[in-house]
Amino acid sequence: MQYSAVVPAHFLSRPNRFIARVELEGQILNVHVKNTGRCAELLRPGCTVYLQPGDNPARKTPYDLIAVDKDGLLVNMDSAAPNQAVAEWLAAGGIGPLDELRAEYKLGASRFDFFARRGEEKILMEVKGCTLEENGFARFPDAPTLRGLKHVEELAALAGQGWRCYVMILLQMEGMKQFSPNWATHPDFGHALRRAVEAGVTLLTYDCRVTPSSLTVNAPVPADLTPPESLM
Structure with missing residues (x-):
């Protein structure tokens, strides 16, 4: 996926989870x-961040x-970007040729990121973007x-009912050595992911090629779902 008119700035602070204060060409x-x-x-004071102009010129936050x-x-932080990048990857044959591909698929009371069909095979995929890394090891959430x-x-549960199911963890950075669940932050998610794989869900963990103005699905990254001894 591509961005347009991207400019660098310096991060100053984050007053709340929606807003950051930056210095752009001498202006705060x-x-x-x-x-x-x-x-x-x-987001540490003084680091370089990249900004794209907002769609609405009347918006209070112009970027x-x-x-x-x-x-x-370089880490892409856009939480909407993983689904857009994966949509392009799927359309280009990321999991093989597809006869149908739909985003935001509603099934019962839930909505999944992607539905696809290959012949009679029905496919569901949920995408999770990952921005947390330490020394080349990525973790989610x-x-x-x-x-x-x-x-x-x-x-x-759906894998047990005949659906072909995927969880795709998209690392919004390049060159990671390994992915693992963030056991310290949300052990229940890690255990659920292990159980899902055992139930037949396919786990895909890929890194991305990242530039200030683009995000592209790149290559598989090894995953380790083994919990620490204290949680086994």
């Missing part, structure tokens, strides 16, 4: 943060904060995610 601005997660390890330079590692937990459990 409030900008919209396209990620409501904590992201404290990313969206979409990416950050974390000590030389950075905060408890009841919605994510619910979707993983539902996909595990």
